Amino acid sequence: LEAGFSEMRNELQSWDALWRRIQLECQQLHTELLKIREYKDMQEIQIKHLSSCVQLTEQLENKNAELLLLAQSQEHQREELNKIRNHLYREEQSHCSEQERMKTEISDLTEELHQKEITIATIMKKASLLERQLKMELEIKDKLLAKQQLLDFRYKVMKSENTHVKEMV
Numbered sequence: 001l002e003a004g005f006s007e008m009r010n011e012l013q014s015w016d017a018l019w020r021r022i023q024l025e026c027q028q029l030h031t032e033l034l035k036i037r038e039y040k041d042m043q044e045i046q047i048k049h050l051s052s053c054v055q056l057t058e059q060l061e062n063k064n065a066e067l068l069l070l071a072q073s074q075e076h077q078r079e080e081l082n083k084i085r086n087h088l089y090r091e092e093q094s095h096c097s098e099q100e101r102m103k104t105e106i107s108d109l110t111e112e113l114h115q116k117e118i119t120i121a122t123i124m125k126k127a128s129l130l131e132r133q134l135k136m137e138l139e140i141k142d143k144l145l146a147k148q149q150l151l152d153f154r155y156k157v158m159k160s161e162n163t164h165v166k167e168m169v
Helices: 002-045 047-168
Strands: none
Touching: 002 047
């Protein structure tokens, strides 16, 4: 995209340089035209040089035709230059808008990532706490199970002794 902008700028500069050359040529032609007119006026005073006046008039008409063509070409080039400038402006605006949108999106994603990191840290703390609680409960249950098994064993022993005593009685 930047290469396109650079190419468009270079083309715009080329058109500007051409425009300046055309203006300079127009000024030179205008100066030349003024000189030709002065010469023509001098020739009209001198009737004996009438034939060269006709020639100068033809040249003047040719120069006027050329000037008219140059003016038309200049106008067309000005329109093209304006089109290129407008296109370049729109492209730059679009590029700026896209950059702004991307900055906003990156900022939003960064904020979202930060929130997720906080959430993960919170979950990890809770998981660690729950793991410790679970280990403690398992230890307590293991102790209770051991006591239960000991009590069951004593119960069976006493039951067996009871049965033995009953049989003896």
